Amino acid sequence: QVHLVESGGGLVQAGGSLRLSCAASVRTLSLYTMAWFRQAPGKEREFVAAIWRSGGSTDYADSAKGRFTISRDTAKKTLYLQMNSLKPDDTAVYYCAADSSFIYSRSWRNDDYAHWGQGTQVTVSS
Numbered sequence: 298q299v300h301l302v303e304s305g306g307g308l309v310q311a312g313g314s315l316r317l318s319c320a321a322s323v324r325t326l327s328l329y330t331m332a333w334f335r336q337a338p339g340k341e342r343e344f345v346a347a348i349w350r351s352g353g354s355t356d357y358a359d360s361a362k363g364r365f366t367i368s369r370d371t372a373k374k375t376l377y378l379q380m381n382s383l384k385p386d387d388t389a390v391y392y393c394a395a396d397s398s399f400i401y402s403r404s405w406r407n408d409d410y411a412h413w414g415q416g417t418q419v420t421v422s423s
Contacts, residue, residue: 299395299411299412303317303319303392303415304319307420308420310421311383311385312383315383316379317377317378317391317417318376318377319333319378320374326369327350327353327371328350329350329395329396330350330351330396331369332344332346332393332395333367333393333394335389335390335392336390336416337389344407345360345365346358347405348367348376350397351400351402366379366381376393380419383419385423387421390416390417391416391419394412395412396409396410396411398411
C-alpha cells in the first residue's frame with residue numbers, strides 16, 4: 298500500500314513563494330512517476346508537474362512553466378514542488394500523485410494515477 302502525505306501549503310501574498318512536500322511510503326521512489334495536480338473550487342483537477350519514471354525527466358503545465366520546479370529526494374523518498382511568483386489563480390488544493398505503471402509512457406491525466414495524497418491547501422491573496 299502506497300501512502301502519500303503532502304505538507305507545506307498555506308496562505309501567501311501574490312508574488313510570494315511556497316514549497317510543497319510529499320512524503321511517500323515506497324521502497325524505491327525512482328520506480329514511480331511522481332506528479333502534482335491541483336483542484337480549484339468549482340474546477341476539475343488539473344496537471345501541474347511531473348517527474349517521469351522513465352529517465353527522471355520533468356514536465357510542467359504551461360501555467361507552471363518558469364515559476365514552479367518539481368524535484369525529488371530519492372533518499373528521503375520525498376517529492377517537492379517549489380512555487381515562486383505565485384498568483385491568485387494558483388489558489389487550489391494541491392495533490393501529490395504516484396504511479397508505477399508508466400514504464401515507457403507518460404500521462405497527464407489524473408485518472409491514470411493509482412495513488413493520491415490527501416491534498417494541501419494553497420491560498421494566494423491579491
